[in-house]
Amino acid sequence: MSSTTAPNTEPTARRGGLLRDPDFLRLWSATTASGLATWALPFILGLAVLDGTLTAIDLGLVLALRTAGFLVAVPAGGLLADRHSRRAVVLWSGLAAALATPLLVVGLGGSTALMAVAATVVGAGQGACRPAFQALTAEVVAEPDRQRANAALTFSTRVSTLLAPGLTALLALVTGTWVLILGTAALWLIAALAPAPGSAAVAPRSRAPFHTEFLDGLAEARRHPWFLAGLGALTVVIATGYSATGVLLPLASRDHYGTEAVLAGALTAYTAGALLGAVIVSRWRPRAQGWAALAGLGLYALAPLSLIAPVGPIVVLVAYALVGVGIELFNVPWFTSVQREVAPDKLARVSSLDFLLSYGLAPVGLALIAPAAAAWGTGPVLVGCALACVIAPALAALAPGGRTFTGARATVG
Incomplete structure (x- = not known):
């Protein structure tokens, strides 16, 4: 099988560094929001177990199905992000997670089946956006700046995981669990809407069946x-x-x-x-x-x-x-x-x-x-x-x- 390589459409390094690059800052905001939403949901649902609105068995089921949705969507997201615009894949996967999250609130304490379906969709949105974000980073950031860009992206994720437990617990004292869950929906909206289009486009190519493109990968x-x-x-x-x-x-x-x-x-x-x-x-x-x-x-x-x-x-x-x-x-x-x-x-x-x-x-x-x-x-x-x-x-x-x-x-x- 022959290998085709896209033409050199590298983004150009910008003066002033990454922190003055609006496209990178928008990408950074989106990845940070998606990472925080991904981390926060299990913690918030754990608080729901503590206040008695969710059982431990239901929590395990919901989180397991979220993981299943993630695993199914990751390869599909990679295929779609190489076939279509990476920005579009981030948009639709983030919107799917944002729109499914309120259904968790509707099902909380009432319908485990509804929560299970919603968690699966949220996990799918999470999984589909991950490879798209990786490819979008290569489009938005020039090669000499990518190591610093990836370090900045992972730094924000670690800060979130360090500070968020305490902040979430404090918020839980003054508001309900359902408000915190809806907060993760807002984070998914930021993840969907914040990124700018990539500055480098994938080369046009004829489309093959999905299984063929997966084998090409x-x-x-x-x-x-x-x-x-x-x-x-x-x-x-x-x-x-x-x-x-x-x-x-x-x-x-x-x-x-x-x-x-x-x-x-x-x-x-x-x-x-x-x-x-x-x-x-x-x-x-x-x-x-x-x-x-x-x-x-x-x-x-x-x-x-x-x-x-x-x-x-x-x-x-x-x-x-x-x-x-x-x-x-x-x-x-x-x-x-x-x-x-x-x-x-x-x-x-x-x-x-x-x-x-x-x-x-x-x-x-x-x-x-x-x-x-x-x-x-x-x-x-x-x-x-x-x-x-x-x-x-x-x-x-x-x-x-x-x-x-x-x-x-x-x-x-």
Whole structure:
């Protein structure tokens, strides 16, 4: 199969930097709003469980269906964003989430079925916009500025997750849960309406059936061995290290230290470390950027290692802060390299593959780690998770192009 590459339609770097670029600021506002809406909904629905308007079983069902909608929509969103305007995909996916969110309020405490349908649509809107945002960033921001742009985007997301729990809890004291849910609908409207059209257009091409275009995206991903290897490493780390945090950190906080404060402190330290990592990587560009990014990803091994024995709360907090730094040392160069190396007319499809595997398999790890700990013991499972977090990035570093996250295999027509 031959490979077609879009002509060079790169946006031009603007004087004055990103903060004076109105197109980037509009994109930043949209991605920040979508990230905050995505994070806030489970927390708000958790408050509804506490006040008795929603049961824990219904909460689990609603969140599971939101995740299912996300997973179904991610590949479809990537296909549509490469076939049509990326701006249009962001618009319609954001509007779908915004219009479905009020139905959660209507169903709250009354119709679980209505809430389930609404949550599925919200998840689909969330999933469809993710690859479109990735491709739109490459259209709006010139290549020399993209690393700083991606760092700024992830920085805003981390600030939201750091500050939003307290702010949401305070708002819940003076207003109802339904008002907070409608607030997420307003955030989705911002995400839908804020971005400007991309300054670079995808090259016109004949349309093929959806399954053919999906296979074209897979073929483009296979052209970049470093991408497949890095995605495999990221998927393993999320399925093991992230699962250890989600399932075993609360148990370690209770069993080793007798308090939930270590749990809250570790998660706060992780976010603070991620903020620091975003600041560092916005300026730092090592020659072996791929190896540096994969080393940062490997720092996730510190999370399960810190939970094996009662080593002291400070050690756990420091470990999670370093994990936060490391994950952004990986994330920002990873997104930037994908935006630079992948053919522009296939970027959304390749990005959708990234989100589908890395995030899509995370629930599998979450579901399996507790039974594994029950069968073999918490200590051995944590050691296994730590080893996986080290070995997977190390193997990815050996792939062609892994040193710099550059290079592609030639294709023959």
